[in-house]
Amino acid sequence: MSVASLEVGGSQSDQQGSLERFAELPGWLVAIVQPTTVRAALARAIPAFGALQQCEVARVRMKKDRRTALYRLTLAGPDGAQRRLQIQGTLLPPGAPEPPDAGSELAPGEEGWRRYVPELRLLLETLPEEAALPALEPLTDPAQAAAILERALRALPQYRGLAVQTCAPRVVRQKPGSRCTILYDLTYRDGSAGPTPVVAKAYKGGKGKNAHAAMRALWESPLRASGSVAIAEPLGYLPELNTALQGPVREEQMLKDLIRAAMRTGAPDLRAELSSAMRKTAAGIAALHRSGAQYGKPHNWADALDDVQDTVGQLGAVFPQLQAAVAPLLARLEALAEAHLPDPLAPSHGSFRPAQVLLAGGDVAFIDFDSFCQAEPAFDLALFLSAVKNIGLSEPHEEESSEDDDALDPQAREALLEQLDLICEEFLAEYERHAPVSRERVALWETLELLDLVLTCWTKIKPVRLGNTLAMLERHLRAGGLPG
Structure with a gap:
């Protein structure tokens, strides 16, 4: 073009x-996303990381002038068992004052632990696991999910009276604490015809509501019958779970x-x-x-x-x-x-x-x-x-x-x-x-x-x-x- x-x-x-x-990119910036470089620097600077087996750079973010990286670490224990933890590193640009090692007497992974690694200009802190979405537990439990889906489907005129017989949930995509996509294989009582699989998309914020309303508007528009493109049938929005439900599309x-x-x-x-x-x-x-x-x-x-x-x-x-x-x-x-x-x-x-x-x-x-x-x-x-x-x-x-x-x-x-x-x-x-x-x-x-x-x-x-x-x-x- x-x-x-x-x-x-x-x-x-x-x-x-x-x-x-x-x-x-400057070398001091690139260093914090190179797993081999980070792993070696941590092992040199922090005795507890001498047994570090693996370092995964999971996420890098910039907010204002602050850069953070999320590291998932695997350490070898004295009995040969592996220990996994995640820590957050905050990068200090050249010229910024170096922080004290407050909390260095604690063990990595403990609340309040923090260490500064001068070689990388990286302040490390324990980062707790992100809380799971509240919707995840009921939506992944077969019995609870069956009841939730049945209520949602019965609210639609074309599925009124439909009864779920079996429900097999499967998480197909997840970003912990942010969003999750769950696929349900369903069967219905008395051999009734109903949508299967059904897809649930749970969100931390209000994006699920926006997605459902958009799909509903498109489903009710000429696009549905255009023959040019398929979209999933919107099956409902569950406000208490911030979750949008939709029918299948072929893939x-x-x-x-x-x-x-x-x-x-x-x-x-x-x-x-x-x-x-x-x-x-x-x-x-x-x-x-x-x-x-x-x-x-x-x-x-x-x-x-x-x-x-x-x-x-x-x-x-x-x-x-x-x-x-x-x-x-x-x-x-x-x-x-x-x-x-x-x-x-x-x-x-x-x-x-x-x-x-x-x-x-x-x-x-x-x-x-x-x-x-x-x-x-x-x-x-x-x-x-x-x-x-x-x-x-x-x-x-x-x-x-x-x-x-x-x-x-x-x-x-x-x-x-x-x-x-x-x-x-x-x-x-x-x-x-x-x-x-x-x-x-x-x-x-x-x-x-x-x-x-x-x-x-x-x-x-x-x-x-x-x-x-x-x-x-x-x-x-x-x-x-x-x-x-």
Whole structure:
């Protein structure tokens, strides 16, 4: 997709190289996400960790100017048994005063324990296990879950009088203390026909309510009968458990897995399968945008720009050179947004990426409507396009802080990006066959999303993926003559 039409004022040569300041994370920052480095430093600094067998970097977060990492440790006990604990490390940037080792007389894992590791500039503290979601116990107990599901189903006219006979719950995805997805295989008394499996999505906050209301609005819209895309039947919302219930959708694989397989192998049959899936996905999201579903708060360009500027400000507190480097690009994007007016707001997925697209038997289905909103179509499309490129350059892994990717050779990366550009163009051209969209606004939103991916590599400390995301952004900017 070309962004040449976004050339509005300014000089590309004046800005050439400004983003190069983002190219390399400082060593003192990278060290805290390297398991081997952390494990060795802990063993040297803290005698109790001399028996440390494994160190897993589970999560990295930045809030304001504070960076924290969650470590899951495995230690060998004197009797050969393994002991597991998790600790939190807070990174102190160079120049910050070193804290005292208050609590060092306690054992790791005990409440109040803390130690400072100067080698890593890392303050370690015991972190208790995150509390499980209150909904988890009743929703995973077969008897309690059967009663809960039966009440919810009977509240629907089409399932009134339905009685659950057997209920087999299975947790299929969980982020402790935050969200959990449970799959139920159900049978019904007297051979009655009812939905199975049923999916329950429990949340810490109010996202479940938003997802259910969005799915209900879509289910009652023309999208349901469009034939372009499938969505799960909304079966109810349980406010006391912050849980949304929904029917099944067929799944053989996720679109993100097909993208990786096709790009990594280059197999002609997989490329053809991917081409077909991308066209069907484009038709599906166009149908969603034109469904007229009347639900969701408005989300606009100013909201997204504010979020990115907030992240830049947090990074700037520690790395002022980064804030200075990106300021001309942000100012230019503001000017371009004023020069190219948005399309009208439409029902929008809000987190539309290949991981939210399921494939089965040549059909597509969309899932995860937690962030459903009203936005210009370019928002969903740009998020999807940038994610396609990011996935195409990445190795598969589950942990968000994983750095298992191998750094790509620059020439190999450019070759992959050239192919990914063609795939994205095919998607966008197919979308335009079903619905109009401003190409200029798509390019504008994609620039912002790619920049956000670069910033995320700094906030979550992802050195390998930084090279990929920066290459994507620079290539995108070169294509349109924007400052690079």
